[in-house]
Amino acid sequence: MTEPLRVAIIGAGKIAQMAHLPGYARAGAQVVALCDNSSPQLESLAAEQHVQRYYRDWRQMLEEGGFSAVSICTPPAYHCEMAVEAVRRGYHVLVEKPMAVHLEECERMETAAARAGVVLMVSHNQRFMAPHVVARETLQSGVLGRPYLVHATFCHGGPERWSPTQQWYFKPDLAGQGVLADLGIHKLDLMRWLLGQEIVEVAAMGATFEKATTLPDSAICAIRFADGALGTLQVSWVYRPDWENSIMVQCESGTLRVATEPTEPLVVHRVSREGGEIETTHRCINDDPSGWYGAVRAFVQAVCQGDPSPVPASEGRAALAAVLAAWEAMRQHTVVRLA
Numbered sequence: 001m002t003e004p005l006r007v008a009i010i011g012a013g014k015i016a017q018m019a020h021l022p023g024y025a026r027a028g029a030q031v032v033a034l035c036d037n038s039s040p041q042l043e044s045l046a047a048e049q050h051v052q053r054y055y056r057d058w059r060q061m062l063e064e065g066g067f068s069a070v071s072i073c074t075p076p077a078y079h080c081e082m083a084v085e086a087v088r089r090g091y092h093v094l095v096e097k098p099m100a101v102h103l104e105e106c107e108r109m110e111t112a113a114a115r116a117g118v119v120l121m122v123s124h125n126q127r128f129m130a131p132h133v134v135a136r137e138t139l140q141s142g143v144l145g146r147p148y149l150v151h152a153t154f155c156h157g158g159p160e161r162w163s164p165t166q167q168w169y170f171k172p173d174l175a176g177q178g179v180l181a182d183l184g185i186h187k188l189d190l191m192r193w194l195l196g197q198e199i200v201e202v203a204a205m206g207a208t209f210e211k212a213t214t215l216p217d218s219a220i221c222a223i224r225f226a227d228g229a230l231g232t233l234q235v236s237w238v239y240r241p242d243w244e245n246s247i248m249v250q251c252e253s254g255t256l257r258v259a260t261e262p263t264e265p266l267v268v269h270r271v272s273r274e275g276g277e278i279e280t281t282h283r284c285i286n287d288d289p290s291g292w293y294g295a296v297r298a299f300v301q302a303v304c305q306g307d308p309s310p311v312p313a314s315e316g317r318a319a320l321a322a323v324l325a326a327w328e329a330m331r332q333h334t335v336v337r338l339a
Contacts (some may be wrong), residue, residue, distance in 0.1 A: 040308025145252025
């Protein structure tokens, strides 16, 4: 019988607790080490999750080893250094989004992983939500024809509602570009993936309405894709009363909508050859509404089966490039063209 994949996790915050720890358990992997340099709950969390070892120093953990893969669940500013060191030692790496803060860091991570011959995956979890998987299959089938317009929304009350003790989201040196890096990158990646088109131009406006930060807590973007489709994006940390997470794609022969709540059906409207409207409903209710477990499972499978990365570094870099283009467009009050 094959031994389960042994994993270490750097960062014991909310995303590790809600996504990576249970995700590895569901995927049949074993988390054997956990590291966090500041969490007062580290020891109790390790005991609760039956993790054998816990550390305050991630370098010490990597040095002692005893595992084959590492999840990086820290603020984005630390991703590059940790990932490069992990892959240099031969560990496979699953890194949270955004992949890094600067494009040069993405390139360093990609080059290091390629040299080491290990899997480096960026956890763009919304690709693994069941309605989004069906949406991509529908668009790729051609039944709706050419995509014309796409609109995405991702809004909630702010990261402090999700994790009150982790204030790094509001710090430019740790988080990067505020709500654009936190929520915007999800939908920028998702739009690229669904349409199968690269983003070539971005315009953006942002504002800080409530949060105690110099970073934007709300933003809107206008986007042009390589094959001519146009997109709009709305993201916010000051949304009430709850949240919205949705996407719509208007195409040549119909419209595709993914409902706000990820457990609701995906609805496709298309026009028949006779001019009538046909509505198709795909009920995508499942036990992984955020796609967290699917992302972790895909990583485990790729490592165990020797497959390529399910979300390679090049994809993480492209998503970050779109975020940085939106950030520059917002700052310069102009349209930014991606190289």
